[in-house]
Amino acid sequence: MTTRQLVGLVTCVLIASVLIPVCLSVWLAHRNAEETFFSDLESYSSRVQIRTDRVFEQAKSALAQMETFKGIPCSREHTMTMRRTAISWRYVQEVIYIDDLKPLCSSLEQVSHAASLPPPIRVTPDGYRAWVTAQNDLGLDRYMAAIGTQQYLVMIDPASMIDVIPFGAWPIHAALVGTLHNIIFASSGNLDMQVFHQLQQEGNSHLQHNGMMYSIRNVPELGFSIVAWASMTPLKESWHHQLFFWLPIGILLSLVSAWFVLRILRRLQSPRHQLLDAINARELQVYFQPIVALSSGRMVGAEALARWRQPDGSYLSPDVFITLAEQTGLTPQLTALIIEKVFEDMGAWLRQHPDQHISINLAPADLLSGAVPPQLSRLLNHWQLSPSQIALELTERGFADPAVSAPAIAGFRRAGHSVYIDDFGTGYSSLSYLQDLDVDTLKIDKSFVDAVEYKNVTPHIIEMAKSLNLAMVAEGVETTGQLAWLRRHGVQYGQGWLYSKALPKEAFIQWAENNFEPET
Secondary structure, rough: OHHHHHHHHHHHHHHHHHHHHHHHHHHHHHHHHHHHHHHHHHHHHHHHHHHHHHHHHHHHHHHHHHHOOOOOOOHHHHHHHHHHHHHHOOOOOEEEEOOOOEEEEOOOOOOOOOOOOOOOOOOOOOOOEEEOOOOOOOOOOOOEEEEEEOEEEEEOOOOHOOOOOOOOOOOEEEEEEOOOOOEEEEEOOOHHHHHHHHHHHHHOEEEEOOOOOOOOOOOOOOOEEEEEEEOHHHOOOOHHHHOOOHHHHHHHHHHHHHHHHHHHHHHHOOHHHHHHHHHHHHOOEEEEEEEEEEEOOHHHEEEEEEEEEEEOOEEEEHHHHHHHHHHHHHHHHHHHHHHHHHHHHHHHHHHOOOEEEEEEEEEEEHHHHHHHHHHHHHHHHHHOOOHEEEEEEEEEHOOOOHHHHHHHHHHHHHHHOOEHHHHEEOOOOHHHHHOOOOOEEEEEEEEHHHOOOOOOOHHHHHHHHHHHOOOOOOOOOOOOHHHHHHHHOOOOEEOOOOOOOOHHHHHHHHHHHHHOOOOO
């Protein structure tokens, strides 16, 4: 990523971190005001339905009371009983005795001259008949609701069903609309029937129209709908009040998130933190490159090599991130992760192949930390492996301070681990320290293997290793000519692309299983 792209990314992230909390606070203020508004509207509709249910329950109770009368119909006693019933129940306006839909007498008239009622518009599930009619003996020029049995019906003023005081801070209107003939038989305001039809057609519970918010609640068992509505002007005022609360919170969150994003961006731009995050997330992988006996081509073990896959799919060179770990003090954490992954990947396989080993690279800092021996001991016990199956590779830089390196190497060898000198000849160029160090194997660097056919340094390294009774592993063996030369000069082991490149666990195990008995 170029500097310009990075600056652009930082700018975009910072802008987003500032704007998002502020926009969110504005949205929350509006959402909270809107939810309060809808809640008041729904609460009012619910209370209207509760009132409606209460009115109809009273009507049913009045009818049940009249059904107990056993006297002569339309007698004075009968009329007085109907009057007492109408007075006893708050929402009952009139009680009427009928015969085949023809009113005969009522709580107001001993002899009724009213016309016959039309068939009921609905029969409730529990058997009551219901009407919405303008016919009544009360002298009221508006629709009345009636509910009845075969012999009685009671008249109810629908206005009593919507006579509910809103709990909210703004006025709310309600209307009862019969769904069969779309008759408004009770309303506290002027309901636009076009809005009602739109609510019914679209099947929505809410509708915004001409600055008003409408809510509908169907009562199918009684054949009508409850429509509640209110002006949205109070919603805007409530939103502004909510904004005074939410906006300061949004600004505070913007400042906090901007600080947090800046801190995260600094971490993302820091190579050390990138590596530390990769270690903590266990993103690094371990590949295994086979080590073979040059005389037979039979595999005797493998070297564990760290790999760090980048977001774009490429792999960062180990020379880069291992050097970074050494420079930033992350070597112990990196080594601990690699050791853990070696055992996780190859523990079971090593237990099945006790003659094989895996060599792990250690840095000078690992000798100082003292964390490697107990970790190895714990993992060897867990996987039930022999210490000889884990070899340790140290570069020449690891021997710079013999006072530190010699005791550490001796400790590893006492624990049963073989110790390799890695990349020999590329470091201090002094061979005298080899006589004072208790090591097992010398690894000849690839740069010397590349030059075996035309330079004379490599034979001297080989002769010196032989004189010290050190086994030798040639790195970077890529041609049959190099293989022949190394065999001829007594180098026992080799690794390189002539045999195999470093492989991930599954591919390595497959390669190993196919190459235990190669042709010589």
